[in-house]
Amino acid sequence: MSPAITAYISALMFGLMITLGGIFFLYRFKNIYGYKFGIAVFLGSFIWILSHYFELLTLSENIKLWFYMTKYAGITSLPLSFFLLLLCYTGYSQWLNIKKIMLLGLVPAATLLLVFTNHYHGLVWTGISFNHIGILTYIDFNYGIWFWVWVSYCGLLTLTGLIMLAKLLTAKQKVFRGNAIILIAALTFPALFSLLDIFTLFNRFDLKLTPLGLILGSAVLLYGFVRLKIGNFIPMSLDPDLENNQDMVITIDKNDRIAYANQLALKGFDSGNPLGKTLPEIWPGWTEIRTRVSSGFEIIDSVALPNTPGIFSLSINPFMDIDQNIVGKVLIFNDVTEQRLAEERYKSIFKNSLDGIFRVDMDGNYIEVNQSMLNIFNCSSKQELPLINISQNLKSESLDNHRQEFQFITKDGNPIWVEASIWSVQGKDGHTYFEGIVRDINNRKLAEKKIKYLSFHDSLTGLYNRYFFEEELKRLDTGRMLPLSIIIGDVNGLKLINDTFGHSHGDRLLCKIARILKYCFRKEDIVARWGGDEFIAILPNTSKEDAQKVIERIKQRCDQESEKRLTLSISLGCACKQLAPTDLKTLIKEAEDQMYRHKLVETKSARSRMISSLEKALEERDYETEEHMQRMKRLARETGRCLGLADSSLDELSLLATLHDIGKIAIADHIILKPDKLSLKEWDIIKKHPEIGYRIASQSPELNIIAEAILCHHENWDGSGYPRGLKGVQIPLLSRIISIVDTFDAMTNDRPYRKALGFKEALEEIKMCSGTQFDPEIVAVFISLFEKDGIITQI
Numbered sequence: 001m002s003p004a005i006t007a008y009i010s011a012l013m014f015g016l017m018i019t020l021g022g023i024f025f026l027y028r029f030k031n032i033y034g035y036k037f038g039i040a041v042f043l044g045s046f047i048w049i050l051s052h053y054f055e056l057l058t059l060s061e062n063i064k065l066w067f068y069m070t071k072y073a074g075i076t077s078l079p080l081s082f083f084l085l086l087l088c089y090t091g092y093s094q095w096l097n098i099k100k101i102m103l104l105g106l107v108p109a110a111t112l113l114l115v116f117t118n119h120y121h122g123l124v125w126t127g128i129s130f131n132h133i134g135i136l137t138y139i140d141f142n143y144g145i146w147f148w149v150w151v152s153y154c155g156l157l158t159l160t161g162l163i164m165l166a167k168l169l170t171a172k173q174k175v176f177r178g179n180a181i182i183l184i185a186a187l188t189f190p191a192l193f194s195l196l197d198i199f200t201l202f203n204r205f206d207l208k209l210t211p212l213g214l215i216l217g218s219a220v221l222l223y224g225f226v227r228l229k230i231g232n233f234i235p236m237s238l239d240p241d242l243e244n245n246q247d248m249v250i251t252i253d254k255n256d257r258i259a260y261a262n263q264l265a266l267k268g269f270d271s272g273n274p275l276g277k278t279l280p281e282i283w284p285g286w287t288e289i290r291t292r293v294s295s296g297f298e299i300i301d302s303v304a305l306p307n308t309p310g311i312f313s314l315s316i317n318p319f320m321d322i323d324q325n326i327v328g329k330v331l332i333f334n335d336v337t338e339q340r341l342a343e344e345r346y347k348s349i350f351k352n353s354l355d356g357i358f359r360v361d362m363d364g365n366y367i368e369v370n371q372s373m374l375n376i377f378n379c380s381s382k383q384e385l386p387l388i389n390i391s392q393n394l395k396s397e398s399l400d401n402h403r404q405e406f407q408f409i410t411k412d413g414n415p416i417w418v419e420a421s422i423w424s425v426q427g428k429d430g431h432t433y434f435e436g437i438v439r440d441i442n443n444r445k446l447a448e449k450k451i452k453y454l455s456f457h458d459s460l461t462g463l464y465n466r467y468f469f470e471e472e473l474k475r476l477d478t479g480r481m482l483p484l485s486i487i488i489g490d491v492n493g494l495k496l497i498n499d500t501f502g503h504s505h506g507d508r509l510l511c512k513i514a515r516i517l518k519y520c521f522r523k524e525d526i527v528a529r530w531g532g533d534e535f536i537a538i539l540p541n542t543s544k545e546d547a548q549k550v551i552e553r554i555k556q557r558c559d560q561e562s563e564k565r566l567t568l569s570i571s572l573g574c575a576c577k578q579l580a581p582t583d584l585k586t587l588i589k590e591a592e593d594q595m596y597r598h599k600l601v602e603t604k605s606a607r608s609r610m611i612s613s614l615e616k617a618l619e620e621r622d623y624e625t626e627e628h629m630q631r632m633k634r635l636a637r638e639t640g641r642c643l644g645l646a647d648s649s650l651d652e653l654s655l656l657a658t659l660h661d662i663g664k665i666a667i668a669d670h671i672i673l674k675p676d677k678l679s680l681k682e683w684d685i686i687k688k689h690p691e692i693g694y695r696i697a698s699q700s701p702e703l704n705i706i707a708e709a710i711l712c713h714h715e716n717w718d719g720s721g722y723p724r725g726l727k728g729v730q731i732p733l734l735s736r737i738i739s740i741v742d743t744f745d746a747m748t749n750d751r752p753y754r755k756a757l758g759f760k761e762a763l764e765e766i767k768m769c770s771g772t773q774f775d776p777e778i779v780a781v782f783i784s785l786f787e788k789d790g791i792i793t794q795i
Contacts, residue, residue, distance in 0.1 A: 005136060008207050012053045015215035019046035022222045032231035033327060034088035040081035041221065045214045048074030052211050056136045065128070068139055072115045076108035076150075078214075082187060083157040089179060090164040091235035091259075093327070107153045114146050124150075133207065143198075151198065158191045168235065175276060176235055182224035189216040235259055248312075248333035251319065252279050256286070259328065268308045268333065279331075282306070289314070302336070310337035339368050356418075356438035359425075364388045367433065376418060376440045378410045386410075388420065388436070405441070417445035458529040460507055461514035469528035473538060476526070477584055481540040484577040485547035486584075488591045489517075489554075490599055491533040492569035499695035501666045505566070513570055516557045520550060535570075536588075544576035571599035628745060632657035635741045635785075642781045643737070653734050656706045660713045660738050663693030687722050690714055709734040713742070716773045736775045740766060740782050743774075759786065 022042035026035045051071035058064045084101065087093055111124070118124045123146035130137050141147075165187070168180040193213025195201070224230040232255075248265035252258055256278045266274070269282050279286045289300060293316055300314040312333045319328035349357065349370075356373030360366050366382040379385050386408040403421050410416055422436035456468040464472070476484065491513055498506040510533065517527050521537055530536040539547055551572045558568040573595025575587045636657040640650050664672055667689055671682050678686065690711050697707035712726060712735035719727030747762040757765070763783055770779040 005133065005207075008212075009053075009056075011215060012049055012211060015049045015211060015218065016046060016053070018215060018218045018222060019043070019049065022218060022225070025222065025225060032225065034085055034093070034231055037081050037085040037088060038221075038225065038231070040077060041085055042218060044074040044078030044081055045218050046074070047071070048078065048214055049211050052208065056138060056207075059137075061130060061137075064130075064137065064139060069115050069118075072112055076112045078190075079154045079157050080104055080108055083161055086161040086164055086183060086187070089183060089230065089235075090168050092164065107150065111146065111150045118144075123147075136207070138207065154191075154194075158187060161187055171235060178228060179224065179230050182220060182228060182230060186217040186221040186224065189213040189220065247335070250279070250331045250333075251328055252331065253328045254326065256280060256290070258282075265333070268305060302340075303333075305333070310335050311340050312336060353437075356440075357436070358385075358388070358438065359433055359435045360388050361431070361433055364434075373438060376438060377408065377416065378412060378414075384411050388422070388434075407445075416440070417442045461511055461529050463514050463517070463535070464526060464528035466528060466530055469526060469530070469536060469538070472526045473584055476538055476540050479580050482577060482580065483541065483543050484587075485539040485542040485544060485574055486576075486587050486591045487537045487539065487547055487551060487572060487574045488530065488588070488595045489513075489535045489570045489572045490595055491535075492571060492599070493567065493699075494533045496696065496699040497566070499699065500663075500692060509566060509568070512561065512566070512568060513558075516554060516561065516568070520553045520557055536591075542576075544574060547574040547576060571595055573598055628749065629658050631745055632738075632741055635745065635782075636737055638785055639737050639741060639778065639782050642785065643733075643778065645733075649734070652706055652709070653737060655703070656709050656713070656734050656738055657741065659693070659697070659703065659706065660710055660742065661689065661693065662696050662710065663689030663691065665696075666692045687714075691723055706734070708732055709738070713738045715739075717775050718772045720772070731775075736778055740774050740778055743769075744782070 019042045023039055023046065026032060026038045026042070029035070032038070048071055051067045051074065055064050055067040055071065058067060083104070084096065087096055114121070114123050123144045125141040125147065126144050127142040129140045131140055162184065165180045165184050168176055171177055171180075190210065190213040193209040193216075197208050197210045246264070248268045249260075249262045250258060250265050251260040258274050258277055258279055261269070261274060274282045283306060285303065285305075289303070293300075296318060298316045300316070302311050303314045304310075305312060313336045315332040315334065317330040317332070318326045319330055320326060351371075353370060353372055356376045357370045358366060358373050359368045364387040366385055366388075369382045369385065373385070374380065374382070377385055388406070403419065405417065405419050407415055407417050417440075419439045419441045420436050422434050425433050425435055427433050456464060458465045491510065494506050494509060497509050510529075513535070514529070517535060517537070521527050521539070524540060525542075526538040528536055539550070542550075551574060554570065554572060558570060562568045573591045573593065575590035575594065577584070577587050633654045636653045637650050640653045645653065667685060671678070671685055674682070690713060694707050694711035697703035697710050709732045711723070712731050715721035715724065715726040715731045715735060716739075717728060717731070717736070719725050721731075744762055744766060747757045747765060748759060750756045763786060766774060766779055767783065770776045
């Protein structure tokens with residue numbers, strides 16, 4: 001083996017020890033900033049050198065090629081790892097995040113994949129040859145297209161890194177300049193030797209030079225970590241806005257060493273060049289403040305600096321690395337001396353004023369505010385206050401006084417109206433500021449809005465009112481709105497609902513109809529409440545055929561949203577204006593006439609549907625079942641037949657048996673179904689159901705014939721009943737019959753408040769009440785229905 005080959009192999013062995021030493025050192029001393037990227041650099045170099053070593057010594061060409069491809073695990077990881085390390089050590093670590101690292105890693109990942117699949121596509125190399133030097137054999141390649149993509153990628157990272165390091169060479173801190181020189185050397189050796197290999201610029205030595213460059217670079221980098229303590233003190237690059245900040249700005253590392261200070265800070269601390277010193281050295285007050293601050297953003301209200309007169313507000317901002325670990329802090333000192341003096345000067349005014357008082361700069365940023373200003377906007381500090389919009393007129397003309405109204409959203413999301421009087425003032429620094437007084441006018445604005453709303457809207461339904469409708473009718477009465485259709489509607493059964501359940505249910509019916517109308521009409525249509533139970537709508541650019549479709553849609557919606565106790569029904573009519581000369585009053589009259597014609601046809605049907613829905617709702621009560629009603633009808637008809645009633649009276653009796661308790665539909669379930677004894681108040685409510693039933697029946701021609709009997713079915717023979725205290729034959733005959741039948745059925749069937757009695761016991765009870773509660777003659781006939789040869793028989 002020649003001396004040159006021996007030296008080359010020895011250098012590779014030395015390089016492996018150097019890289020392993022770097023990995024061990026950084027793993028042991030994890031407090032070094034960016035140690036993970038440093039380990040990745042040494043590990044990439046180790047894989048590269050080790051694979052190259054086995055590539056040279058392996059005899060099998062296939063295994064040699066495999067080691068060459070394995071070497072790319074180091075080739076692809078090393079440039080990116082070194083670039084990320086440079087970002088940390090040149091002050092740009094805040095740029096790093098997982099997404100950006102993954103984006104930068106796309107090319108290395110693609111390159112590694114293409115290397116191991118090159119035999120399919122030939123993008124990395126198009127051909128290989130094996131060359132021999134003594135006992136060693138190395139591979140030569142004809143490079144493919146992707147290889148040059150990879151070289152360009154590495155060149156771009158290297159050039160960017162060198163530019164960042166060159167900028168660091170101009171740093172005022174000597175330690176940063178020394179770090180930059182070490183990193184430039186560690187980056188340059190591998191890059192330079194790789195270029196010599198790729199472009200065969202050094203032909204005197206047949207073996208690859210790149211591993212030697214890696215060894216030199218790794219040695220220099222390890223020296224930087226071990227001897228020069230690279231990573232213990234790093235620069236912190238700030239946003240340009242902070243670097244140009246009008247306040248004093250200082251950055252410190254986790255050991256409180258000053259890494260950066262802007263010109264204002266250098267002048268303010270007046271301590272020569274503070275860079276590299278610890279902050280307590282130039283400002284002893286920091287030691288006490290540091291014990292009081294947390295790891296997040298903080299503001300210290302009033303601090304004093306040595307050799308600098310005045311009072312300052314200190315903002316402390318954490319400086320994070322990629323793992324969200326705090327590696328330093330950014331300190332911003334804001335001179336608030338003038339603000340403190342102004343607070344003293346205007347203290348009594350601020351304290352006693354009920355209006356908000358403020359001072360802002362040209363952009364509307366607050367300089368000072370009083371407590372009333374914060375109270376108006378429900379804020380705890382001026383930073384939370386909404387910006388005051390300074391008008392351009394005030395800025396350019398410097399008016400003595402300018403009054404504006406603003407609407408703001410407070411920090412808790414509530415809108416608020418204020419009136420601001422603003423004037424301009426000249427500050428001592430020559431800048432223009434604005435002062436003003438803010439008055440809360442939210443209540444006034446809300447009152448104005450409410451008045452405006454009420455003047456245009458119906459308070460119950462939320463639809464437009466008649467006044468607004470008539471004004472809109474004038475506005476829309478133009479040729480461009482033709483054809484113009486009018487739809488008028490009248491709610492069916494409102495009086496029945498009011499009489500049955502009360503006006504609150506009637507209002508609910510009107511509101512539900514209003515919601516249906518809002519849903520069925522377009523946004524450009526004007527829908528209004530025309531009167532008590534009448535609604536009207538204007539439909540611009542709508543033919544009569546389309547208006548009829550809207551009417552059908554409204555009816556379908558009413559059917560869909562009807563409830564058991566609340567049937568929705570409205571009679572509708574429409575008319576259409578095709579030609580400009582048509583008078584709108586005539587058009588409304590035409591729609592109204594059509595609506596009344598429909599109402600004549602629909603009222604009976606609507607009322608019947610409503611009565612039917614009430615019957616079904618009554619049936620669904622726990623004991624008002626279908627079986628109960630059928631039993632009542634059978635017993636009532638048998639009793640009536642025995643009394644010799646005509647067929648028409650028997651039909652009325654059957655209807656009464658079904659609907660005598662219809663008034664209970666308006667009584668709350670918790671009273672009707674209460675298993676315990678009713679209170680006096682609850683009993684008074686129960687006793688109103690005959691009157692409610694009477695009002696329901698009176699609304700329907702079909703039920704009007706039994707209305708009086710419904711009203712009197714709880715009257716007693718001796719006058720002790722309710723609601724009118726009738727006695728004897730003053731009580732309608734049908735009511736007297738139903739009273740006995742209802743009592744018997746109630747006693748012989750379970751109720752929530754007691755168990756059923758047997759037939760015999762129930763008949764005995766009825767006998768005992770003959771002549772007091774019940775008509776004696778009817779009692780005798782009723783009992784005779786159950787007696788046959790002394791045996792009680794169920795009918």
